Amino acid sequence: MPHRPPRPLRFNAFVMNTASHIQHGQWRHPDARQIDFNDVGLWIDVVRTLERGLFDAAFFADVTGLYGPALGSFDVNAREGLQIPSNDPSVLLSALAVNTEHLGLAFTSSVLQEHPFNFARKISTLDHLSKGRIAWNIVTSTQENAARNFGLDALPEHGARYAWAAEYADVVYKLWEGSWDDGALVRDRATGVYADASKIHRIDHRGPRYSVDGPHLSSPSPQRTPVLFQAGASEAGRAFAAANAEAVFIAAPNPAVAAEGIAATRAAAVALGRRAEDILFFQALSFVVGSTEAEARRNEAELDSYASPDGFLAHMNYGLKPDGSAYPPDTPLSQVETNSSKGILEWLRRSFPDREPVVADLADLLGRRARVVGTPEQIADRLQEWQDAGVDGINVVNWRLPQSYDEFADHVMPVLRARGLAQYQYAPGTLRRKLFGTDLLNDRHPAARYRGAFKDQP
Numbered sequence: 001m002p003h004r005p006p007r008p009l010r011f012n013a014f015v016m017n018t019a020s021h022i023q024h025g026q027w028r029h030p031d032a033r034q035i036d037f038n039d040v041g042l043w044i045d046v047v048r049t050l051e052r053g054l055f056d057a058a059f060f061a062d063v064t065g066l067y068g069p070a071l072g073s074f075d076v077n078a079r080e081g082l083q084i085p086s087n088d089p090s091v092l093l094s095a096l097a098v099n100t101e102h103l104g105l106a107f108t109s110s111v112l113q114e115h116p117f118n119f120a121r122k123i124s125t126l127d128h129l130s131k132g133r134i135a136w137n138i139v140t141s142t143q144e145n146a147a148r149n150f151g152l153d154a155l156p157e158h159g160a161r162y163a164w165a166a167e168y169a170d171v172v173y174k175l176w177e178g179s180w181d182d183g184a185l186v187r188d189r190a191t192g193v194y195a196d197a198s199k200i201h202r203i204d205h206r207g208p209r210y211s212v213d214g215p216h217l218s219s220p221s222p223q224r225t226p227v228l229f230q231a232g233a234s235e236a237g238r239a240f241a242a243a244n245a246e247a248v249f250i251a252a253p254n255p256a257v258a259a260e261g262i263a264a265t266r267a268a269a270v271a272l273g274r275r276a277e278d279i280l281f282f283q284a285l286s287f288v289v290g291s292t293e294a295e296a297r298r299n300e301a302e303l304d305s306y307a308s309p310d311g312f313l314a315h316m317n318y319g320l321k322p323d324g325s326a327y328p329p330d331t332p333l334s335q336v337e338t339n340s341s342k343g344i345l346e347w348l349r350r351s352f353p354d355r356e357p358v359v360a361d362l363a364d365l366l367g368r369r370a371r372v373v374g375t376p377e378q379i380a381d382r383l384q385e386w387q388d389a390g391v392d393g394i395n396v397v398n399w400r401l402p403q404s405y406d407e408f409a410d411h412v413m414p415v416l417r418a419r420g421l422a423q424y425q426y427a428p429g430t431l432r433r434k435l436f437g438t439d440l441l442n443d444r445h446p447a448a449r450y451r452g453a454f455k456d457q458p
């Protein structure tokens with residue numbers, strides 16, 4: 001891997017409006033405040049910590065249903081607090097927007113959970129409220145129950161979900177980029193003109209799933225289109241990311257596997273007329289810090305003593321066949337079939353250099369993956385390796401809120417800064433300006449073709 005001089009990595013806090021997001025079992029620790037996730041005070045403490053640490057964004061995961069087979073038991077989900085109960089992240093973000101100044105506010109919303117007309121308006125509202133700090137993680141949902149909560153009989157097949165996402169993205173791009181021309185908002189008290197109808201257009205979208213006249217009801221927000229995140233890593237997911245994403249969220253088992261995926265996605269983006277640097281890649285990692293390596297190992301053992309294998313297995317239920325029956329424990333992961341995340345399964349499959357993991361390895365693999373243990377200096381060494389593989393940023397997975405981010409902000413960030421691996425101050429302006437230097441999507445993005453496209457429309 002070529003060694004380039006360090007440049008600041010980007011850092012997001014990977015969180016969810018629930019008690020047990022990824023590190024299952026940790027909410028039981030006396031210091032773990034995620035047990036109180038209904039309390040907005042917890043989240044305000046978290047985002048203040050993040051701004052103190054100069055994190056780029058808080059990144060909220062979300063789901064709209066239960067993990068597991070349709071109509072299956074959800075005993076484990078409820079007992080573990082495994083993303084049930086959970087609350088809507090977008091509502092929480094409006095509270096966090098007024099308690100922060102610089103932090104990006106990213107949230108996940110699935111194409112199946114909300115009509116794109118309403119979703120576009122919600123995003124514009126949040127982008128106005130936050131003065132341009134909103135990002136959207138585009139997901140297609142991986143749960144049968146989520147599909148059945150929105151009137152479908154079953155989760156659509158993997159490829160069909162991406163086709164749905166493509167039309168959904170098209171509708172919201174038209175509303176954000178094409179419905180209002182620059183200068184349409186007049187707000188002139190003297191003439192009594194609030195907005196100029198000749199510069200506001202219907203989009204008249206007619207597609208296989210959606211029919212939307214418009215115009216968009218919100219005036220253009222500081223970024224118009226929010227910063228676009230995406231996490232698909234299958235072939236179809238990668239093609240969608242290459243076309244649409246400005247930031248891709250990965251969970252590769254090591255830097256070499258990350259480098260392959262990054263190169264493939266960047267090449268696909270370039271083939272579509274975008275540039276390699278139009279997409280930033282964020283790797284998910286969790287950190288266990290100590291002032292010595294021995295202390296870090298002791299902290300790791302303490303964290304592991306709270307880990308819940310049941311929670312990990314219920315979250316990524318690759319151990320179950322699509323009909324809900326169990327795979328034999330010695331089934332190689334390459335023989336596991338899934339209609340949920342194919343990308344995550346492939347990353348798990350490639351976790352060991354010398355052998356193929358089997359179903360019996362899943363609990364341990366899921367509990368231990370993407371973990372970095374050591375002193376701040378050792379953590380900086382590891383992060384340098386991820387950067388050398390082409391990673392632009394890290395989604396920092398927490399163990400305990402807000403403790404994990406306090407530790408990272410106070411002990412790790414200063415060492416990263418001294419090495420040139422973390423920023424010293426926030427750049428001014430919108431989230432997109434901080435990340436890419438411009439408020440609006442660049443002209444190479446497919447949404448840009450809708451600028452001025454509806455001028456002939458009333």
Ligand SMILES: Cc1cc2nc3c(=O)[nH]c(=O)nc-3n(C[C@H](O)[C@H](O)[C@H](O)COP(=O)(O)O)c2cc1C
Nearest residue numbers: 061062139140141231232233234237251341342343
């Ligand atoms: C690191 C990571 C985080 C994800 N977070 C969410 C999430 O919060 N909500 C969700 O519905 N899907 C989430 N997903 C699922 C992806 O958005 C995507 O739908 C899924 O990986 C299937 O796509 P693929 O098979 O192309 O990888 C996540 C995936 C990855 C890899």
